[in-house]
Amino acid sequence: MYNDINTEQLNRAGQYSLSDVQLVSYQSSQGQSNPKRISIRSLVTELNIYESLTNKTLSGNIVITDAQNIANHLPLTGFEEIEFKLFTPGTSRAFDFTSATGHPMKIYKISNRQGLNPRTQIYVLNFASKEMITNEQVRVRTANENTIDNTVLSVVRNNLKSDKTLILEETKGIRKFVMPRVRPFEALDILGKSAESKKYNTPGMLFYETAIGFQFKSYESMLATSQTIARPVVALYRSIPANIRDEQGNRNVIKEMQTVKNYQLNSQYDTLKNLRNGVYSSRVVSHDAYNKTFKESDFDYLTEYEKSFHTEHDGSGSKTNNKGILPLFNYDKGKTFSDFPEGTLYFMSNTQKIHNTSETPDYFDTFPKRLSQKLAFETMNVSLDVPGFTGISCGDIIAFEMPAYEPVGTDNPFDNDPYLSGRYLIKAIRHSIDTVDDYHSMNIEIIKDAVKDPYPQENLDVLSERGNKDKLNVLQYELDETVLREAGDTV
Numbered sequence: 001m002y003n004d005i006n007t008e009q010l011n012r013a014g015q016y017s018l019s020d021v022q023l024v025s026y027q028s029s030q031g032q033s034n035p036k037r038i039s040i041r042s043l044v045t046e047l048n049i050y051e052s053l054t055n056k057t058l059s060g061n062i063v064i065t066d067a068q069n070i071a072n073h074l075p076l077t078g079f080e081e082i083e084f085k086l087f088t089p090g091t092s093r094a095f096d097f098t099s100a101t102g103h104p105m106k107i108y109k110i111s112n113r114q115g116l117n118p119r120t121q122i123y124v125l126n127f128a129s130k131e132m133i134t135n136e137q138v139r140v141r142t143a144n145e146n147t148i149d150n151t152v153l154s155v156v157r158n159n160l161k162s163d164k165t166l167i168l169e170e171t172k173g174i175r176k177f178v179m180p181r182v183r184p185f186e187a188l189d190i191l192g193k194s195a196e197s198k199k200y201n202t203p204g205m206l207f208y209e210t211a212i213g214f215q216f217k218s219y220e221s222m223l224a225t226s227q228t229i230a231r232p233v234v235a236l237y238r239s240i241p242a243n244i245r246d247e248q249g250n251r252n253v254i255k256e257m258q259t260v261k262n263y264q265l266n267s268q269y270d271t272l273k274n275l276r277n278g279v280y281s282s283r284v285v286s287h288d289a290y291n292k293t294f295k296e297s298d299f300d301y302l303t304e305y306e307k308s309f310h311t312e313h314d315g316s317g318s319k320t321n322n323k324g325i326l327p328l329f330n331y332d333k334g335k336t337f338s339d340f341p342e343g344t345l346y347f348m349s350n351t352q353k354i355h356n357t358s359e360t361p362d363y364f365d366t367f368p369k370r371l372s373q374k375l376a377f378e379t380m381n382v383s384l385d386v387p388g389f390t391g392i393s394c395g396d397i398i399a400f401e402m403p404a405y406e407p408v409g410t411d412n413p414f415d416n417d418p419y420l421s422g423r424y425l426i427k428a429i430r431h432s433i434d435t436v437d438d439y440h441s442m443n444i445e446i447i448k449d450a451v452k453d454p455y456p457q458e459n460l461d462v463l464s465e466r467g468n469k470d471k472l473n474v475l476q477y478e479l480d481e482t483v484l485r486e487a488g489d490t491v
Helices: 130-135 148-159 184-194 219-223 253-257 271-277 301-305 363-377 476-490
Strands: 022-028 035-039 044-052 059-066 081-083 085-087 094-096 105-117 120-128 140-146 166-168 175-182 206-209 214-217 236-238 262-267 281-288 293-300 345-349 380-387 397-401 422-434 439-448
Touching: 044 206, 105 130, 120 130, 130 184, 140 148, 140 184, 148 166, 148 175, 148 184, 148 214, 175 184, 184 206, 214 219, 219 363, 219 422, 253 380, 271 363, 281 363, 293 301, 293 363, 301 363, 345 363, 397 439
Parallel strands: 166 214, 236 397, 281 345
Antiparallel strands: 022 035, 022 081, 044 059, 044 422, 059 120, 081 105, 085 094, 105 120, 140 175, 206 214, 262 380, 281 293, 380 439, 397 422, 422 439
């Protein structure tokens, strides 16, 4: 990604290329078939584009400083389109929302409109992909028997009416679905929760949009390129000084592009939340009304961890089984946190075999693993402020060297944090264009479900030398006697 940049076209970090920005009215111009257009490039003070693994489409907003009263003369009604192209010089990947691609963005809201002076006003135009508008207009009402990836294809092409690039991951089994008049995005959520990768040992898939197009992927396909090889990082972000120069005194623009200006640790651990939601262990009790049977299925984090790829690996690029977020220690009589499945119970009705073939993955077995994986990624969540670059997207793997903050006088006071540093998955990106300062910045939200260095393992039985447990029970009168005796001794 960064190594593919043509540095002859890129002179500095934060450089960008923004084409003419045009507002396209819903009405025709002078009775002609062509829609009415107005260039607003000179009026744009700020442009933001958002992409996320948790959002179905791209979205954004644009801040307009209007001294021409475009809001009334066009007029702005919330039914307009906006066209522009944004990219980093020296790279081919771009946000191309022009008529040439056929994918302009839809204006859906005008907000924060206020006057600066008697002749000038400022307001924000909020936009999103046309599929977000379509999602509010149609319903999926069909009975379908197919693989889930083919069903996703049908929803995108036939219901959302989208001709954008669609990257699909193959899924296991033939499934029957009855969609009872749900919105397309809701249908895609249902399909994603029920899907299991054909290539990887992971349940659940995400549907999201990047500059490349729509993608329907599992977490594991974002982490690996095959069943044995982890996906390489596309960037190495460091908190190092700007204006980096080589031995000849030349600036290294590529390294400056990967310099972290600010970062924030949004979350690190929430053990109570993880216990309550079944990250470490859970039990699913399913009732088969057709066969009149009950089935219990337990999820064990420590057992399942080694079966899948995670953000960190063993150094060779293969799977690892000792760098999870749950340290191995003796919690209670030789048990760990993963040995208490009843801490999180799920009760479900199971009629799956009535509707699906035998090769279909058992949803009640995959559900707790999917939920655990999703929540484990939120254990460590970091935000980075870095120079903008259109060559990376959500779902890419990056590396981040977080300072360790060791005190002065230690052997390696400026080493990186051994646990929080390492490989991260990009969850969300906000691209921000400041036309006043002529600068492109990014705020990247990154997540991980493993640590760089494994936690120390504790194998000692901490309870072995504890005496009679009854001695831990103390009555109030015994405390009172102790207080009175000690008081008498001090007199």
